[in-house]
């Protein structure tokens with residue numbers, strides 16, 4: 001039962017899917033439930049059906065493509081990732097995990113393997129937070145990490161609620177039906193590009209993830225007082241942007257002095273109102289993203305930001321309002337999945353690095369309801385979320401082979 005991955009077929013599928021995009025090639029933009037995203041989903045569905053998989057979609061649009069095992073009632077072994085892409089992104093983030101999962105299933109079928117447990121490919125809805133401000137929407141709902149009631153309150157920038165948007169996309173059932181019980185899956189494995197430089201630097205072809213960092217994000221609304229840039233003298237100002245600047249540098253300072261390089265903090269959005277050259281900024285909206293592998297350290301940083309907000313607000317006479325988007329605990333990959341991944345690498349004579357995932361993925365939420373693990377492949381210069389994101393066909397094929405081998409072991 002020799003496993004053979006068809007590298008050329010897989011690469012040509014990655015290329016083909018990358019052309020279903022709202023940005024000009026090589027950039028990829030696919031925002032959840034836009035016409036382009038719906039076309040890409042249809043393209044994937046057709047591919048899954050062609051392989052003979054049974055396809056189901058839930059109320060948030062997660063796609064499940066199942067290869068029934070000898071015992072269809074036994075908990076299935078799942079793999080998968082996402083196909084949505086932030087504006088001006090690359091073609092490999094998420095997509096590799098989906099299309100390599102499909103290729104792994106094809107390779108297993110061709111090898112004559114007949115699994116005891118069913119094998120399921122999952123395409124998670126909206127892993128990227130672009131439209132609704134929260135990442136991993138599909139896997140959060142599926143794992144019960146986000147309640148249906150809370151999800152219904154999410155809105156996009158144009159004020160459309162998630163209910164309106166998903167209904168328009170053709171998903172009518174109640175959001176409450178998305179949640180799956182613990183034990184629904186025997187195992188979950190996600191293949192993903194590293195989105196960091198370590199594997200490439202160390203020239204190691206594969207990474208086996210032991211831990212996924214704890215992400216959190218929140219919004220800060222700073223309200224000061226506007227006025228004429230000439231008329232209001234410096235002692236009388238309550239400039240919201242100056243307060244925001246002090247806060248941004250404070251956040252950077254706190255992250256740098258946490259005592260660990262695992263602590264990272266980013267202010268990625270700064271919107272200034274009214275945004276005129278001769279007007280004092282009266283309002284600023286910041287988005288803050290804080291991550292760490294250690295929950296206690298991550299939460300201490302959040303408390304430090306809290307304290308800075310209060311101090312800066314008092315000093316500068318502005319109001320600072322905080323709105324939490326998410327504060328998730330880190331995820332541990334399951335020992336049995338890590339072990340199976342290592343054995344699969346060894347079986348094919350491939351070296352691997354044990355590593356931490358600093359980005360979070362659908363695996364973080366799958367790990368709450370099933371033993372989960374992740375396999376990383378190198379990406380050039382560690383680049384991701386940009387058009388020049390690149391993973392070599394050889395690295396993708398190696399990852400797919402190890403994924404297939406792992407699914408074979410787990411599904412028995």
Ligand SMILES: [Zn+2]
Nearest residue numbers: 093094127361
């Ligand atoms: Zn991703």
